[in-house]
Amino acid sequence: MAHFQKKQAGSKQEIPTSAMPDVVFMLLFFFMVTTVLREVTLKVKVQLTQAENIEKIEQKRLVSYIYIGPERLPNGQLGEDKVQIDDSIIEDIGAIRTIMYDKLLEEQRMIVSLRVDEESEFGLLTDVQEELKQASAFRVNYSTRREN
Amino acid sequence: MLLKKRQRESGEINGSSMADIAFLLLIFFLVTTTINVDTGIGLVLPPPLDPEVEPPPIKERNLMKILVNAEGLVLMDDQPASLTEVKDKLVEFIKNPTADPNLAETPQLAIVSIKTVRQTPYRIYIDMLDEVMGAYRELRDEASLANYGVPYGSLEDESEQQQQVQDLYPKKISIAEPDQE
Numbered sequence: 001m002a003h004f005q006k007k008q009a010g011s012k013q014e015i016p017t018s019a020m021p022d023v024v025f026m027l028l029f030f031f032m033v034t035t036v037l038r039e040v041t042l043k044v045k046v047q048l049t050q051a052e053n054i055e056k057i058e059q060k061r062l063v064s065y066i067y068i069g070p071e072r073l074p075n076g077q078l079g080e081d082k083v084q085i086d087d088s089i090i091e092d093i094g095a096i097r098t099i100m101y102d103k104l105l106e107e108q109r110m111i112v113s114l115r116v117d118e119e120s121e122f123g124l125l126t127d128v129q130e131e132l133k134q135a136s137a138f139r140v141n142y143s144t145r146r147e148n
Numbered sequence: 149m150l151l152k153k154r155q156r157e158s159g160e161i162n163g164s165s166m167a168d169i170a171f172l173l174l175i176f177f178l179v180t181t182t183i184n185v186d187t188g189i190g191l192v193l194p195p196p197l198d199p200e201v202e203p204p205p206i207k208e209r210n211l212m213k214i215l216v217n218a219e220g221l222v223l224m225d226d227q228p229a230s231l232t233e234v235k236d237k238l239v240e241f242i243k244n245p246t247a248d249p250n251l252a253e254t255p256q257l258a259i260v261s262i263k264t265v266r267q268t269p270y271r272i273y274i275d276m277l278d279e280v281m282g283a284y285r286e287l288r289d290e291a292s293l294a295n296y297g298v299p300y301g302s303l304e305d306e307s308e309q310q311q312q313v314q315d316l317y318p319k320k321i322s323i324a325e326p327d328q329e
């Protein structure tokens with residue numbers, strides 16, 4: 001009587017995972033290079049307006065932001081229109097000149113992105129723009145959302 | 149001679165947890181970063197005026213004055229207009245196909261001046277600027293399609309062709325100081 005013997009698999013059934021860390025690190029570096037860290041905490045309400053004919057700013061590292069909008073008060077209400085640069089609210093409009101000039105010295109090709117609340121009045125923005133002119137930061141961008 | 153066989157432990161570091169560490173880092177970066185691109189309307193502000201130097205004279209016919217008041221009503225060269233008409237009127241003003249003596253001499257000389265009051269809401273100002281940008285985009289697309297067969301947006305950045313279209317229709321937009329009220 002023939003005797004059948006079960007054939008046993010010769011090699012181990014494992015997938016080599018030693019390259020996994022390398023793959024994940026590559027992903028990680030990709031994300032580190034293509035993104036910037038999350039922006040500042042907003043102290044003013046900025047609801048962007050919509051526009052149709054807009055451009056993209058690809059070089060995020062050149063951009064510095066100015067936020068203009070009604071101030072968020074601790075009790076959840078909205079106050080007067082204020083200007084915020086980085087993490088602090090600028091009470092004295094004249095100080096914008098020195099702040100932006102210092103930033104311009106660091107990065108010659110700086111673009112100032114103005115993120116203005118759609119309900120804001122134009123007057124405050126004019127004052128800010130005047131300061132930007134004095135600081136010779138001429139390249140501005142009115143940040144908007146894409147119109148659907 | 150005494151041969152001592154030293155039993156060495158294998159000098160390998162267990163690397164299996166490396167993937168987990170890298171994943172943790174990756175997830176941290178995914179959560180804390182933003183990838184969305186900033187979009188908006190780009191503009192170059194004019195340098196501050198020197199009070200001692202007279203501004204160069206501009207012919208009245210080359211200047212399109214757009215006034216926007218706090219209610220969002222628009223005046224174009226003293227004629228009331230609605231926001232939807234602005235683009236078509238601007239294209240006509242810049243191109244001036246019928247050689248109208250009241251419209252711009254050449255597209256290169258045309259200047260669009262936008263003036264608002266301090267109370268104008270930002271949204272209306274952007275809508276206005278959007279229309280002006282739309283007019284220029286239409287003109288540049290047209291010129292680019294006629295000369296190179298592709299829309300302006302498809303031309304290579306900083307190429308000679310893009311420069312030529314830009315020279316044909318330069319964006320001369322002036323944001324006037326609002327009146328103090």
